Amino acid sequence: MTSLRYQLACLAGRMIYHLLRLSGRQASTLPGRVTLLLDPGALALSAQGRQILCVTGTNGKTTSTSVLARLLETGLPKGSRVLTNAFGANLTSGMMTVLLQSKKGDYVVLEADEAAFAKAAASLKPQLILVTNIFRDQLDRYGELDTVYKLILNGCLEAGQTCRLVLGADDPHVAAIGSNSVHATYFGAQDSECAPRHQSGNMTDAAHCPVCGSLLTYQGRSISHMGIYRCPACDFSRPEPEYLFRRQASAAASAGSLELTYCRVAGAQGPLPLMYRQQLTQRLPLRLEGLYNAYNISGAVAAALTLIPEMTLSQVQGALQQVRPSFGRLERIRYGDKSVCFILVKNPTGMEQGLRLVSEAQDAGGVIFFLNNHVNDGVDISWIWDAPLEQVKLPxxxxxxxxxxxxxxxxxxxxxxxxxxxxEQNEDMLALVRQFLEQCRPGQCLYLLPNYTAMLQLRQELAPLLGYQRRWDPKQPAPAGADPGSVTGAGTAAGPQTEEAEYGNAK
Amino acid sequence: MEMLNRLQDLQPLKLCHLYPDLLNLYGDIGNIIALTQRARVLGVSLERYAVSMGTVLDPEAYDIFFIGGGQDAQQTAIQGDLLKNKQGLCKAAQQGKVILAVCGGYQLLGEKVALANGSVMQGLGILDVHTESGRGRLIGDTVYQAGFLQPELTGPADSPADSRLLFGFENHGSRTYLKGRARPLAKVLYGYGNNGEDGTEGACWEQVYGTYSHGSFLPKNPAMTDYLLQQAYQRRYGRKLDLPSADQMDTQYENQARAQAWQRLAAQLGRHKTGGQT
Known part of the structure; x- marks a missing residue:
């Protein structure tokens, strides 16, 4: 039985939710925050009877979450409800807010910030955890890379013995999480996606064995420290992925297709030895550009098929067909006979890839970087020096x-x-964009490369110029890779205190 | 001057980046990028070399050494290899070669380092410092004052134009304490420094410099970068480096970043003052 305190806490949270919505605001964290304030045990109680799925890691949480939710909507029996925390509200307050709206039997896909995940996993008791990757990002918030690894590992252990883990095999730290679990399923890139290089172009991409700390050797790398690796000192190596993907280019402008090789294990509990599995290679629609997104989609498909082994190929294809590029990922907006293109850059790899993309674009008429160090971005900006920008020849x-x-x-x-x-430096984002757009010739595109809160601010400030909606439409996908922290974190820097500030709607 | 440059080109200064693949937390590579950039501005020819595990270091071959920071696991991984090069590095230090070490690298230059898991790691013993583990991480923006850097004449003291001021960012769980020959690198004006207790930051001895100002320490402190290059130049060529004229120093972007860091800290201090309890 639930306590009166719990019921009152939920009631208060729901009232605040409806009040915020009535006044036209996004109610994605405050209701949950109030509920948890009144009853800290509310998270565990409200998760009971729900099918909880958690998505955590450094990059790709938001995209993976939204793709997984789409897959579940398509693959689950009619009448099942799938809920998710939109807007990247991925701290306990955001998760609580979603749970407030859930009923028993609902499927709740929760994007979880790494630290919030570690705290919440014991309460949520998820059925499945999808871990994307662990990059150096927001290190001043979490301390060191190994700390993030331990946070996620502990969360997975707290989730209990029966929890299924779906893990990125190509990231050594993520792979290591599964070494003690019999319920781990791995996804990864085919050899052809991994360039045969031991040393990456960037010395700081070196990765160390999560078990013994030695420098890993690589047969090939896909992105940064991800790839096919082996520890020369102990027996740790990249686990054999059950789901292997490879991108297929297409002649059309779309992102092409994704060839996924996996095994049909319908009805079987846990991974079967490889020799018993029936290998399938399927071609799936790929609506999002870039290797990152191929990882995100493969992870989401692996998670969906782990949860619903009977899901058909046409169901998977149908769900992936609906996937749209998320906010801020190569999003182009027309401005008269010119255009602007947003590329979210929030870590060294992203920054280098962003600049490289601009350098290769035929239509580039200018580029502006927007760098904030709000607590949601990480207060420390040392990472910009890790971005190997020297390797890019910018016209x-x-x-x-x-x-x-x-x-x-x-x-x-x-x-x-x-x-x-x-x-050119200018505090005034709008003025700088105007000035640069004027310098663009017709047909040219101005490339805008913001980090997370800078993106929110930029969208807000450019609204009058580019004429899109100021407020995010809740039906639209949330920002890809968004990692907003909020006031539940340490009180070191001034965190956002209101719903509006959290999403950049208030000045 | 041109003649001099050409002569310098014949025998470039050699920069040795130690364990760049293992000790590279928080943008440490920024220091190498800064040394490269400032060497270009000062007309000094500089070659970079990466030396990592399994290589026997020839200290005679280099003029400047850089060691970055790492996590406990990586520091432990390189410890054995580093100790094999102990003699060589000690000799380089005694010869007055420039060694710059940041964060974890700084700790390893000391005598011993206590890790979070309770074990104690032997350091190189080049600096008379030792490191203990502490409760809570010391994280945030920092401003230090390094007396050995000359105040620039172009601006007032205690302003971003004062080249004695070092701007940085720290993030460390350990506390380091100085004794004996080790002198503090700088005085803490804002932030925690070595241990958050004695107002000192970093340590130096001869031309060996250690600091907790992690990651991109040198880019925002061109006076420090130039100073290191000048020391290495003087040791190598036996004469002072002729600096370009003030208008050729190309520090406009550095100075803007310093001015903005100063404003940010002033705003933070203002908030603390009006914030009541703290």
């Missing part, structure tokens, strides 16, 4: 920097691009 074009840490960004660009390139 002559106007280059700008804005955001709270524009001077640091300008300095990074100055060192990378040389004294011949002037870096």
């Amino acid at each position: 002559a074009m106007p280059v700008g920097a804005s955001g709270q840490r524009r001077a640091d960004m300008a300095l990074r660009l100055h060192y990378a691009l040389g004294s011949g390139v002037k870096i």
Whole structure:
């Protein structure tokens, strides 16, 4: 039986939820925060009777969560409800807010911030946990890379013996999480996706054995430290993935297709030895560009098939067909006879890939970096030095920097691009974008590369110029890779205190 | 001047980046990028070398050494290898070669390092410091004052134009304490420094410098970068490095970043003052 305290806490949370919605606001964390304040045990109680799935890791949480939710909606019997925390509200408050709206029997796919996941896993008792990858990101919040690994590992252990783990095999730390579990399923990239290089272009991509700390050797790498690896000192190596993907290019402008090789294990509990499995190779629609998204989609498909082994190929294809690029990922918006393109960059690999994309774009008429160091971005911006921008040859074009840490960004660009390139700095994002757009010729595109809160701010400030909706439409996908922390974290820096601030709607 | 440059090109300064693949937490590579950039501005020819596990270090071959920070696991992994090179590195230090070490690398230059798991790691013993584990991490923006850097004449003291001021960011769980020959690198004006207790930051001895200012320490402190290059130059060529004229120093972007860091800290201090209890 549930206590009166719990019922009152939920009632208060729901009232706040409806009040916020009535006043036209996004109610994605405050209701849950109030509920947890009134009854800290509410998370565990409200998770009872629900099928909880958690998605955690550094990159790709939001995309994986939304793709997994789509797959479940398609694959589950009619009448099943699938809920998820949109807007990247991925702390306990955000998870609680979703659970407030859930009923017994519902499927709840929760995107969980790494630290929040460790705290909440014991209460949530998820049926399945999908871990994408562990990158250096927001290190000042979590301390060290190994700390993030331990947070997620502990969360998985807290979830209990019966919990299924779906893990990215190509990330050594994520793979290590599964070494003690009989319920681990791995997904990874085919050899052809992994460039045969032991050393990556960037020395800081080196990865160490999560077991013994030695430097791993690579047969091939896909992204940064991800790939086919082996520890020369102990017996740790990349586990054999049950789900292997490979991208297929297409002549059309779309992102092509995804070839997924996996095994049919309908009815079987847990992974079967490879020799008993029936190997299938399926071609799936790939609506999102980039290797990252191929990982995200493969992980989501692996998770969905682990949970619903009887899901048919056409159901999977149907769900993936509906996937749309998330907010801020190569999103193009027309501006008269010119255009702007948003590329979210929030870690070294993303920043280098973003600049490389601009350098290769035929239509680039300028590029502006927007760097904030709000607590949601990570207060420390040292990571911009890990981005190997020196390796990119940028054709002559106007280059700008804005955001709270524009001077640091300008300095990074100055060192990378040389004294011949002037870096225009302006605190006023709108003014800088206007100025750069004026310099663009017709048909050209101005590339905007913000980090997380800078993206929110930029969208807000450009709304009058580009004429899109200020507020996010809740039906639209939440920002890809968004990792908003919020006030439940340590009280070191000034965190967002209101719903509006959290999503950048208030100035 | 051109003649001089050409002569320098014949025998470039050699920079040795130790364990770049293992000790590379928090943008440490920024320090190498900064040394490269400032060497270009100062007209000093600089070659970079990466030396990692399994290589026997020839200290004679290099003029500047850099060691970055790592996590406990990586520090433990390199410890054995590093100790094999102990003699070589000690000799380099005694010869007055420039060694810059950041965060975990700084700790390893000391005598011993107590890890979070309770074990104690032997360091190189080049700096008279030892490191203990502490409760809670010391994280945040920092401003230090390093007396050995000359205040620039172009700006007032105690302003971002004062080149004695070092701007950085720290993030460490351990506390380091100085004794004997080790002198503090700088005085803490803002932040925690070595241990959050005695107001000191980093340590130095001869031309060996250790700091908790992690990651991209040098990019925002071009006076420090230039100083290290000058020391290495003087030791190598036996004469002072002729600096370019003030308008050729190309520190506009660095100075803007320093000014912005200063404003940010001023705003933080303002908030603390009006914030009541703290």
